[in-house]
Amino acid sequence: MKVDLFNEIQSPKPWRADHEQHRFRQAIEQARLADELGYGCWWQVEHHGAGEFSLSSAPELLLTAISQHTSRIRLGHAAALAPARFNHPIRIAERAATLDHLSGGRVELGLTRSGFPEWKLFNIDEADVLAQTQAAFEMVPGMWTSDHFSHHDEHFDIDDVSIGPKPLQQPHPPLWQAAASPKSFEDAGRRGVGVLGTTIWESTERASRMISLYRQAAAQCTAPVGSFVNNQVAYFTFVHCAETDEQAMRNGAAAAAAWYTVTALNFFQAAKEFARMTRIQQDLLDAPDGGGLTGDFVRGEASRELTDGQLLIGRILEGEAIPDEEIFEVLSAQDSLIVGSQETCAKKLRAYADLGVDRLMCLQQMGGLADDAVSTSIRLIGELIPDLDG
Numbered sequence: 001m002k003v004d005l006f007n008e009i010q011s012p013k014p015w016r017a018d019h020e021q022h023r024f025r026q027a028i029e030q031a032r033l034a035d036e037l038g039y040g041c042w043w044q045v046e047h048h049g050a051g052e053f054s055l056s057s058a059p060e061l062l063l064t065a066i067s068q069h070t071s072r073i074r075l076g077h078a079a080a081l082a083p084a085r086f087n088h089p090i091r092i093a094e095r096a097a098t099l100d101h102l103s104g105g106r107v108e109l110g111l112t113r114s115g116f117p118e119w120k121l122f123n124i125d126e127a128d129v130l131a132q133t134q135a136a137f138e139m140v141p142g143m144w145t146s147d148h149f150s151h152h153d154e155h156f157d158i159d160d161v162s163i164g165p166k167p168l169q170q171p172h173p174p175l176w177q178a179a180a181s182p183k184s185f186e187d188a189g190r191r192g193v194g195v196l197g198t199t200i201w202e203s204t205e206r207a208s209r210m211i212s213l214y215r216q217a218a219a220q221c222t223a224p225v226g227s228f229v230n231n232q233v234a235y236f237t238f239v240h241c242a243e244t245d246e247q248a249m250r251n252g253a254a255a256a257a258a259w260y261t262v263t264a265l266n267f268f269q270a271a272k273e274f275a276r277m278t279r280i281q282q283d284l285l286d287a288p289d290g291g292g293l294t295g296d297f298v299r300g301e302a303s304r305e306l307t308d309g310q311l312l313i314g315r316i317l318e319g320e321a322i323p324d325e326e327i328f329e330v331l332s333a334q335d336s337l338i339v340g341s342q343e344t345c346a347k348k349l350r351a352y353a354d355l356g357v358d359r360l361m362c363l364q365q366m367g368g369l370a371d372d373a374v375s376t377s378i379r380l381i382g383e384l385i386p387d388l389d390g
Contacts, residue, residue: 001353002040003385005030005378006078006236006361008047009055009062012259012368023055026371027062028069030364030378035070037382040389041108042066043076043196043236043361048086049121053267060095067103075103078196078236078361079110079178082136083129084155085122086114089139090163097144097167105168110176110196111136116269116276131155137175137191141226144172171227176234181277182297183284185210189217192224194232196361199352201261203307203334207235208355213297215356235352236361238337240369241380245340253339254328256367261327262316271317309334338362342380349381349388 007027011019031042044059056062063075080092092111100107113133119126132155139156143149143163151158167173177188178196188195195214199207211233218231238257242248264270281298284291291298306314312330315322331337338348352360364377 001349001357001388002359003349003381003388004041004043004076004234004359004361005034005039006043006045006363007056007365008045008053008363010053010260010366011055012052012263015052020055024062024065026365028066030375031066031073032069033375033378034382035073037379038385038389039073039382040359041074041076041361042070043078043108043234045078046081046086047267048081048118050267053263060099064099064102067099067106071104074106074108075099076108076176077110078108078234079112079176081114081118082111082133083113083119083122083124084132084136085124086118089136089156090143090158092136093140093143093163094165096140096173097165100167100169100173101165107167107169107173108176109140109173110178110194111140112178112196116272117267128155137177137193137225141172141175145227174230174232175226176230176232181280182210182213182294182301183277183280185214186217186292186294186297189214189219189231190221192218192221192226192229192231194230194234194358197233197235199235199237199336200257200331200363201309201313202336203309204336204351204355205334206307207357209297209300211356213293216293232358233356234359234361235357236363237352238339238366239345239362239364239377239381240339240366240373241342241345241377242373243341243376243380245344248339248341251373252367252369253337255324256369257331257337257339258322258324258327259367260363261313261331265313265316270313274317307334309336342384345381346384346387349384353388 009023011023044063045056046059047054048057096109113129139151148160149163150160176194176196179185179188221229240248240253284295308330338345365374
């Protein structure tokens with residue numbers, strides 16, 4: 001299993017006067033450290049209008065800066081928002097290919113549909129999202145691998161255009177899809193792209209079943225959107241390592257995990273997204289073919305009791321104020337987090353490798369954790385990489 005870093009450029013309030021400059025400089029320094037320690041990839045998100053939750057609104061610029069301060073670590077966009085009002089597919093292809101050259105061929109490109117708050121911000125019709133996301137998955141590798149590119153559908157009318165530059169990596173950088181639902185895991189597999197998931201609010205048991213769903217779909221992919229099937233599973237979760245288990249808690253791990261949970265659920269309008277996914281899943285169950293792999297997955301879920309983690313999220317969405325320690329304890333009990341000493345973290349990291357995770361994206365700069373505590377955590381986890389990466 002590769003051990004990667006995942007970054008949101010979070011800046012919780014109260015803000016110091018130079019908090020934005022500080023956070024960007026901090027990210028570059030952390031990337032330098034990760035490069036020295038042998039981390040596999042630095043993954044940068046894309047969010048807009050996210051306030052303290054994420055300053056990462058122009059990840060391609062930050063990744064370019066990091067590329068000039070590092071030499072080995074790969075650079076992942078996790079993920080470019082694919083509907084065209086966010087990023088036209090031509091611009092996605094051009095920027096990623098340029099970064100590939102500037103970095104010496106180290107780019108990994110993810111795409112995603114985004115969600116309600118960002119659709120509203122950019123005046124995007126929900127009805128157009130899935131079709132435009134699929135078009136981007138088809139168009140970007142097509143532009144990378146053809147001298148003259150054409151694409152015609154209800155959203156795009158591109159005829160015989162030469163798009164450049166081409167990527168340095170041949171035939172092109174690996175493609176990924178950010179995913180959170182069973183349907184999106186199946187979609188990623190059927191497209192032949194890697195899947196970028198999260199375990200912060202999911203048990204490792206459910207993550208195992210999601211991985212199985214993805215692997216089944218990828219095995220059935222005979223016409224990938226790119227030039228090859230990138231059959232890889234990457235998961236991100238909160239990771240904080242200290243000299244002892246007790247020190248990790250004194251550093252504020254519980255408060256950071258709770259802050260992230262509440263802030264993220266509010267930003268992503270999780271209740272509205274849950275209702276949307278429920279409608280999609282019901283449509284799959286009602287489909288004549290039974291909804292395929294996702295339909296089978298959903299029917300299997302129906303027979304399972306709600307986990308403590310799912311019940312916790314429901315309470316948060318209903319507006320209940322839950323103590324930080326309780327949020328942390330529930331998430332930790334289902335192995336959603338990796339927090340503790342090197343020995344504790346090593347066991348939890350190995351558990352993810354045993355699930356079949358190819359890349360574990362460690363979100364270490366979370367909430368209000370102190371800079372030195374985060375740097376120590378990055379270094380201590382870095383010392384575990386040789387045993388995990390072989």
